[in-house]
Amino acid sequence: MTDSLQHISSGLAHGDLAALWRRYRPRAIGSTIVTALLLLGAWIVVFPFVWMISSSMKPTNEVFDITFSIFPRTFSGFENYYSVLFEQPYLRFLLNSLIVCAGILTVQLLTAIPAAYALAKLKFRGSAILFGTVIASLTIPINVTSIPIYVGIVKAGLLDTYFAMMFPFFISVFAIFLFRQFFRAFPDSIIQAARIDGFTEIEIILRLILPSAVPAIAAFSIFSFVAHWNDLYWPLIVVQSQDKMTATLSMMQYRAPFDTDFGKTFASATVVTAPMVIAFLLARRHFIRGITMTGVKG
Amino acid sequence: MATTSGPLQRAQTRLAYWLVAPATLLILLIYVLPIIVVFAASLTDYTLVSDYYEFVGLDNYRKMATDAQFGNALHNTFVFALLFLPAAFVVSLVLAIAIQERKRFRSILEIVYFLPVTSTLAAMALVWSALLDSRQGIVNGIVTSLGFAPLNFLGSEDLVLISLAAISLWSIIGFNMVLFLAGLTAIPTNLYEAAAIDGADHPIDKFLKVTWPMLGPTAMFVAITTSITAFKLFDTVAIITRGGPDKASEVYLYLAFLEGFEYFNMGYSSALSLVFILLILLFALVQAVFVDRRVHY
Numbered sequence: 001m002t003d004s005l006q007h008i009s010s011g012l013a014h015g016d017l018a019a020l021w022r023r024y025r026p027r028a029i030g031s032t033i034v035t036a037l038l039l040l041g042a043w044i045v046v047f048p049f050v051w052m053i054s055s056s057m058k059p060t061n062e063v064f065d066i067t068f069s070i071f072p073r074t075f076s077g078f079e080n081y082y083s084v085l086f087e088q089p090y091l092r093f094l095l096n097s098l099i100v101c102a103g104i105l106t107v108q109l110l111t112a113i114p115a116a117y118a119l120a121k122l123k124f125r126g127s128a129i130l131f132g133t134v135i136a137s138l139t140i141p142i143n144v145t146s147i148p149i150y151v152g153i154v155k156a157g158l159l160d161t162y163f164a165m166m167f168p169f170f171i172s173v174f175a176i177f178l179f180r181q182f183f184r185a186f187p188d189s190i191i192q193a194a195r196i197d198g199f200t201e202i203e204i205i206l207r208l209i210l211p212s213a214v215p216a217i218a219a220f221s222i223f224s225f226v227a228h229w230n231d232l233y234w235p236l237i238v239v240q241s242q243d244k245m246t247a248t249l250s251m252m253q254y255r256a257p258f259d260t261d262f263g264k265t266f267a268s269a270t271v272v273t274a275p276m277v278i279a280f281l282l283a284r285r286h287f288i289r290g291i292t293m294t295g296v297k298g
Numbered sequence: 299m300a301t302t303s304g305p306l307q308r309a310q311t312r313l314a315y316w317l318v319a320p321a322t323l324l325i326l327l328i329y330v331l332p333i334i335v336v337f338a339a340s341l342t343d344y345t346l347v348s349d350y351y352e353f354v355g356l357d358n359y360r361k362m363a364t365d366a367q368f369g370n371a372l373h374n375t376f377v378f379a380l381l382f383l384p385a386a387f388v389v390s391l392v393l394a395i396a397i398q399e400r401k402r403f404r405s406i407l408e409i410v411y412f413l414p415v416t417s418t419l420a421a422m423a424l425v426w427s428a429l430l431d432s433r434q435g436i437v438n439g440i441v442t443s444l445g446f447a448p449l450n451f452l453g454s455e456d457l458v459l460i461s462l463a464a465i466s467l468w469s470i471i472g473f474n475m476v477l478f479l480a481g482l483t484a485i486p487t488n489l490y491e492a493a494a495i496d497g498a499d500h501p502i503d504k505f506l507k508v509t510w511p512m513l514g515p516t517a518m519f520v521a522i523t524t525s526i527t528a529f530k531l532f533d534t535v536a537i538i539t540r541g542g543p544d545k546a547s548e549v550y551l552y553l554a555f556l557e558g559f560e561y562f563n564m565g566y567s568s569a570l571s572l573v574f575i576l577l578i579l580l581f582a583l584v585q586a587v588f589v590d591r592r593v594h595y
Binding site: 038046051066110117123124130133146148150167170226232233236237247248252262266268273277284288292 | 320324330431436439537
């Protein structure tokens, strides 16, 4: 095949032809088609974001125009976002989400890291039972325990509080499991040497174990933050007032029969989803490492 | 050494108890106690509205057998899972293999396909319901421009689960793709070279002889996490369809949510929750056994 081609086009320099052939041989064409398909798929995946941002800058009557254009004919971006951020309580919703996510993460780290260290490196009676319970709890989603926890919160008069929004997630059995695996890999000889040098156990945790576990802690923190920012289920159950509404929960206001102002609807949708998307774009290596390390989605 | 290890050991043990105490207390309050209470409540007719309740034995479980809503929700969940699972698995795997071989555009493709994973599904559900709108949606604009009648993606009983599966697919392929990519990168290249010497040069041969067997653990992990995602379908139903039209998209968790937190039938909802966890465990077990038998490496 190559030979006959070279015979036919003897006018072309040999090198040119070989390059041409390399470029257009079937496999290379196949590869170009695959790249084109991947880019088309990427356009379909990203289109809802493009449409959302575009619509958030349009006046209501333009959102559902027969011919979609990315750039609005009448630019209402400023008034839509101004209204969402300053006339509607969206800053409050964002702040609520931030408070809840940060509170959950702080308590999760404070409770999981010491427990994981003890399970990984210290001998104590009951450790096998505790670890067994951790593993068993891994299989239990919030949807299963929500009723008793909700009833407990109602009886304690704590409905519609930050505490109620955070409480079921104060312990992450997944974090205990992940950190324990990570701490176990830490060499015992170093810990022994530190003990002989007079380090207390707390100093060992703070000065040796924690710095070595930064990748695992970062991965878990991202996972936890994203999961609780995007959570709809639990806030839907315990939040009752606008005061405590989270950004994600606020999306329920626009259910099915749409609010009349489409431009503002999608401006608020953009505001709600932007923090996690921007965080991902800024720290995408960490996000992806977090996913492969934790392998869990909210 | 032996003399000092005694007190040191005791001090360490004491410290260990202090370290695990907060976590243990919270696990008891958040997991152990609620599971016991869920089980107990599932044997009663407890409702939040009245404090009076009776022990009803297995009535709540018996009720499921005859409850049309339960049958409907189970049916919808399985139909959704059957639509969603194969696509979420195959599309992500094909995508990962295709992207791994790219030199150009690789990182931009990775970013774009992963974008839906971190975005807030509740917000994007609003966007999807606008895109899939029966009259003004842009997807129907494409459908009609191809000469077909517009489709009622979210308002028709036949289409609603397909549409929800498509939205879920959109939101998960990037996640599964990243897991598959990690699995693919871990396959040593000399295995491909060895396979090529044995005559496996064609991409399909390479896939069947090297990639697929080596990807076994990743594949099982993806299959299990994807199934759990399928059973936990909630956000898009709560935001877009509210179980409609005519309960055609009322899936398991949404029914359990309605029973517990809209109608306050806590007893029945507790029974539903326990059956839910059994379903998930059963599904994971079946897959583990199935994959274990098929993958040897």
